[in-house]
Amino acid sequence: MRVQLPVTLPPHSEPEPDFAIVKIDATLYRDRPPGPSDIYFIIEVADSTLQKDRQYKSELYAQASIPEYWIINLQNNQVIIYRQLQDNCYQTEQIFKASDKVQPLAFPALTVDLKKLLILTG
Template sequence: MLPAEIPRRHFDVDEYHRMLEVGLLTENDRVELIRGELVDMNPIGVAHMSVVTNLTHLLVSKASKRGLMVSVRNPVRFDRDSEPEPDIALIASGPRTELPSPDDTFLIIEVSDFTLDYDRDVKLPLYAGACIQEIWIVNLQARNIEVHAHPELDTYREKRTFGRGEGTVSATLDTLTIPVDEVLL
């Protein structure tokens, strides 16, 4: 990041999409728009990929029973200057003519290996500010899953951590439980 005193050029979501349309960015560029800034996303390692794949497999049938879809590494439009691309989002089912909004998003999951501080210090407050009701952070280093629920301003009122031998229990989606051992093989 640049020092705060150096002026930065901020972008809104329309400008961000225009960069894609004219070829300044491509769908292969691993960036997301966070608070008006283009942020590089880290390369995906094997452990990260495995967890996203396991979670996707575990969530598909559970989500469809609730009228939700599993969206993997796709954007969610928050406001004029943020369009994050979480690892997994449970969104309202149905055909789409625009990107899902916070109102369409019921759970976001971030898989964190080297990005834990960024996910906790930047993305978690962003998600809370957008009123996403529940966020899971899969902490690959500590081998656990943090559940953050019930946003209030830029934080969450509730945080629970689930480890090996436990089932991760959703705070907002009734009966949604995912065994930690099936996520972190």
């Protein structure tokens, strides 16, 4: 997990998501930031940035083929998850409450209790 560190996205973007869940790299990405093929999913924490995260960043991550994108919406105590890439767009947007549990696409055996995630970030 990388916390507020850059990732490289085509063509020339290096956003610094709040969390990037990435593949293990023997050099710990000292030589380069992780790119799209290294990223399992990205999490942004939104308080005042919710509109930007839902519009601009969802487009940015979809165009870079990031398979899953989560927004922790602190204003409404919920998690918004984007999935199912097609034609550089996410086809689904699901909104989960704090009482829900979710399995990330890359780790289907892992269940994330969103109540605990929202408490940690809030």
